[in-house]
Amino acid sequence: MVTYEKQRCWSILLRLFHWMFALSIVVLATTGFYINNPWAGNMIEGSRAWPITSYVRYIHFIAAYTFSSAVAIRLFLYIFGNKQERVLDILPVTGRNLKNLFSTLLHYSYISDKHDERLGHNLLAGATYLITFFAALFMILSGFYMLFPEVAFWQKWGVILLGSQQQARLYHHLVMWWFIIFSVIHVYFLTWNDIRHPEGLISSMFTGVKFKQKV
Amino acid sequence: MADTVNKTLDPQLNRRGFLKGCTMAAAALGLSDTMIPKLVEAAATAERPRVIWLHFQECTGCTESLLRGSHPDLARLILDIISLDYHETVMAAAGHQAEQNLLETVENHPFILVVEGAIPRKDGGIYCKIAGKTAMEILGEVAPKASAIISIGTCASFGGVQAAAPNPTGAAGVQDYPELVGSTPIINIPGCPPNPISFLGTILHYLTFKRLPALDSMNRPLFAYGRKIHDQCERRAHFNEGRFVEQYGDEAHKLGYCLFKVGCKGPETFANCPAVRFNDVGVWPVSVGHGCTGCTEPNFWDTMTPFYERLPNVKIPFAGSVQSADQIGKKILGVTAAAVGVHAVVGVGKRLIKGNKDD
Numbered sequence: 001m002v003t004y005e006k007q008r009c010w011s012i013l014l015r016l017f018h019w020m021f022a023l024s025i026v027v028l029a030t031t032g033f034y035i036n037n038p039w040a041g042n043m044i045e046g047s048r049a050w051p052i053t054s055y056v057r058y059i060h061f062i063a064a065y066t067f068s069s070a071v072a073i074r075l076f077l078y079i080f081g082n083k084q085e086r087v088l089d090i091l092p093v094t095g096r097n098l099k100n101l102f103s104t105l106l107h108y109s110y111i112s113d114k115h116d117e118r119l120g121h122n123l124l125a126g127a128t129y130l131i132t133f134f135a136a137l138f139m140i141l142s143g144f145y146m147l148f149p150e151v152a153f154w155q156k157w158g159v160i161l162l163g164s165q166q167q168a169r170l171y172h173h174l175v176m177w178w179f180i181i182f183s184v185i186h187v188y189f190l191t192w193n194d195i196r197h198p199e200g201l202i203s204s205m206f207t208g209v210k211f212k213q214k215v
Numbered sequence: 216m217a218d219t220v221n222k223t224l225d226p227q228l229n230r231r232g233f234l235k236g237c238t239m240a241a242a243a244l245g246l247s248d249t250m251i252p253k254l255v256e257a258a259a260t261a262e263r264p265r266v267i268w269l270h271f272q273e274c275t276g277c278t279e280s281l282l283r284g285s286h287p288d289l290a291r292l293i294l295d296i297i298s299l300d301y302h303e304t305v306m307a308a309a310g311h312q313a314e315q316n317l318l319e320t321v322e323n324h325p326f327i328l329v330v331e332g333a334i335p336r337k338d339g340g341i342y343c344k345i346a347g348k349t350a351m352e353i354l355g356e357v358a359p360k361a362s363a364i365i366s367i368g369t370c371a372s373f374g375g376v377q378a379a380a381p382n383p384t385g386a387a388g389v390q391d392y393p394e395l396v397g398s399t400p401i402i403n404i405p406g407c408p409p410n411p412i413s414f415l416g417t418i419l420h421y422l423t424f425k426r427l428p429a430l431d432s433m434n435r436p437l438f439a440y441g442r443k444i445h446d447q448c449e450r451r452a453h454f455n456e457g458r459f460v461e462q463y464g465d466e467a468h469k470l471g472y473c474l475f476k477v478g479c480k481g482p483e484t485f486a487n488c489p490a491v492r493f494n495d496v497g498v499w500p501v502s503v504g505h506g507c508t509g510c511t512e513p514n515f516w517d518t519m520t521p522f523y524e525r526l527p528n529v530k531i532p533f534a535g536s537v538q539s540a541d542q543i544g545k546k547i548l549g550v551t552a553a554a555v556g557v558h559a560v561v562g563v564g565k566r567l568i569k570g571n572k573d574d
């Protein structure tokens with residue numbers, strides 16, 4: 001009979017980041033598609049004003065500020081978070097992390113049944129989170145460049161790094177697809193892991209606690 | 216005292232036309248009406264700045280719109296406040312005499328250089344030659360001696376249509392040749408063609424205040440390119456309230472609704488077209504039912520096309536095909552979903568065969 005114990009894993013700040021981030025992305029992608037192709041027409045001219053396009057853009061911008069704050073929280077935690085939250089825990093630079101990367105690759109491709117026990121993210125998951133973090137920085141740069149093109153800071157960096165407003169808009173739209181594709185992979189592997197390993201992975205993002213075998 | 220009754224200027228330019236031109240430029244510059252007398256005075260002083268106007272890879276549309284619009288007064292005003300020492304389209308001299316004039320001004324006088332058209336770089340610049348010299352050579356001789364360079368039109372500013380992919384001649388704008396231009400300040404007045412008022416405003420600003428107007432980070436004067444078309448458009452209320460043209464010629468089009476869904480690039484373009492308008496009859500593209508094509512922006516032939524779509528298409532490297540952003544996104548999503556499905560099926564299959572071995 002194996003016994004399990006609770007181990008504290010994710011701080012409240014990380015969980016706050018996660019849900020701010022995930023929910024704002026759902027809103028941003030939905031309103032983003034709408035902004036690209038606004039389908040809800042208000043064809044009654046002269047009726048009471050109902051600026052639907054403005055409202056959808058407004059919601060996009062509120063979600064954008066939530067999203068940006070979440071990214072700022074994550075940046076703080078990469079440096080000052082607990083051991084699992086620091087960026088060094090998911091960078092493939094230490095021997096421990098490289099070992100985890102290979103064992104996870106073997107495990108995910110059904111070659112090995114061995115599960116490399118660790119409290120934080122596995123390295124494969126960590127890599128997708130890092131890509132997502134940089135994609136998020138990109139969305140913030142291109143988004144604020146479109147929102148405040150007249151402000152010297154955004155204009156300078158937007159022109160240097162992205163080019164015209166139209167180019168920013170295209171890249172903003174293309175990188176959105178990363179978030180959609182990431183979500184599919186993310187939720188699939190969470191479920192896959194949750195079925196195979198009784199550590200309570202999914203609930204850890206609500207409770208901050210994982211269940212590990214007592215040694 | 217300024218010569219506002221016009222004794223020394225072009226006799227065909229009457230006082231009314233002269234003041235009107237200066238007032239339009241003052242309005243475009245955003246100056247208060249108390250500044251108009253100063254502009255008038257500066258424009259009417261005897262000391263007319265010398266201007267050399269070079270034509271490279273272009274269609275002369277910029278010159279045409281400047282000189283042959285329905286603005287005879289404006290064109291005359293421009294030709295009267297500057298001394299056009301060299302301009303291939305309108306100068307009287309020809310051949311060696313013309314080249315002599317050019318040399319004379321470059322060597323002996325301060326002058327403003329206006330460039331119209333792109334400059335090709337490929338194969339030593341042989342794709343544009345005038346009087347036996349390449350455009351690059353001419354620019355290298357003239358530009359460093361100028362007191363300022365005005366790149367008129369999108370071609371001279373950013374390369375324009377010549378620079379559109381695959382850019383066979385390696386065309387580029389003046390500002391892409393810092394090695395030829397040296398430290399001469401560059402001011403871009405893009406547009407295909409640009410509004411003559413933006414050119415006149417820049418010149419008058421220079422004459423009145425003895426310095427160039429404030430520029431954005433693409434070297435465009437802020438008085439003309441400081442705001443998005445979309446933020447000044449008369450159809451903006453329709454955009455906000457969700458009234459869109461779905462197709463050219465439909466009921467919404469007849470009613471004058473917003474052209475966003477048929478590809479209007481107003482939200483991505485900086486210019487003063489909705490405010491200054493064209494041809495003395497108060498029109499601009501959107502006011503006559505066509506979306507903005509984004510002609511004042513760099514690479515507009517590549518990034519603003521298809522003109523009737525929201526976003527440009529994306530060229531897939533190696534595959535050689537061209538697709539829209541969402542077509543690509545949906546395909547990758549489909550492949551991801553399929554891969555996830557296969558992965559799950561393999562997992563379930565393995566478990567059925569071998570039993571549950573996980574810890």
Ligand code: HEM
Nearest residue numbers: 028029032033035036057064139140143144146147173176
């Ligand atoms: C993952 C996060 C985000 C996603 C998925 C997203 C998605 C989108 C999409 C699809 C569009 C429409 C582009 C088009 O016309 O095709 C858009 C527009 C826009 N987004 Fe985002 N966005 C995100 C984050 C942000 C952020 C952080 C900002 C910062 C303020 C921002 C600001 C804007 C602006 C200003 C527009 C243009 C709106 C307009 O001109 O009407 N976005 N976004």
Ligand code: HEM
Nearest residue numbers: 021022025120121122125129132179183187201202204205
């Ligand atoms: C059904 C909804 C979701 C659940 C239950 C969930 C749950 C989790 C869990 C349990 C983790 C930790 C996994 C690990 O240790 O590797 C995690 C991490 C993460 N999730 Fe989600 N997630 C959801 C949706 C999303 C969405 C939609 C996004 C964004 C597109 C997202 C972005 C992230 C990121 C960036 C991390 C890494 C956190 C970090 O930086 O440390 N999640 N999520």
Ligand code: SF4
Nearest residue numbers: 273276368369370407
């Ligand atoms: S910017 Fe347009 S109008 Fe001007 S020269 Fe080039 S192609 Fe002709």
Ligand code: SF4
Nearest residue numbers: 448451473474479481
């Ligand atoms: S017509 Fe074009 S510029 Fe005018 S509101 Fe619509 S999208 Fe904006």
